[in-house]
Amino acid sequence: MGKIIGITGGIASGKSTVTNFLRKQGFQVVDADAVVHQLQEPSGRLFEALVQHFGQEIILENGELNRPILASLIFSIPEEQEWSKRIQGKIIREELATLSEQLAQTEEIFFMDIPLLFEQDYVSWFDETWLVYVDRDVQVERLMKRDQLSKNEAESRLAAQWPLEKKKDLASHVLDNNGNQDQLLTQVVSLLEGGAKDDRD
Secondary structure, three states, rough: OOOOEEOOOOOOHHHHHHHHHHHOOOOOOOEEEHHHHHHHOOOOHHHHHHHHHHOHEEOOOOOOEEEHHHHHHHHOOOOHHHHHHHHHHHHHHHHHHHHHHHHHHHOOEEEOOOOOOOOOOHHHHEEEEEEEEEEEHHHHHHHHHHHOHHHHHHHHHHOOOOOHHHHHOOOOOOEEEEOOOHHHHHHHHHHHHHHHHHHHH
């Protein structure tokens, strides 16, 4: 049975920097967002559920989901956020469980990148959890810059997730990303070396 490490953070906290580095080191990383995108393709299970719920207005002329409209519908109405969390959460959980079982057969250690790891109670899946952490004001600034959002829009996106401060108390390890990329990746290397030692003990 492979060792499974869950990686989480918040929007614009630098999670992809960590997961890209891990892949370059040869580790398998399951990206929950990528799995969601696959499930939202026209033949996917999520696509069917979303169209059934929101109607044809969320479909583009080419038959794909209109993601900006879908995001605005979900983010702007608390009831829709709840629905999305419940229904999409169930389908995504089933898919991730299948992937996890497959990798556990072949990998000594592998990672799952799950943005809502704590919110949606995935903790019990993992041997340890890593949180990519940034201060709130840094996070807002990076999100505004990355997605060309106003401060209000950025704040409303962040409000849909738990504050990183809250997640700090729940994670096995906290990777501080308030500095530069090299400082962040040095922490990752140190955790990998520590994990390797633990596995040999």
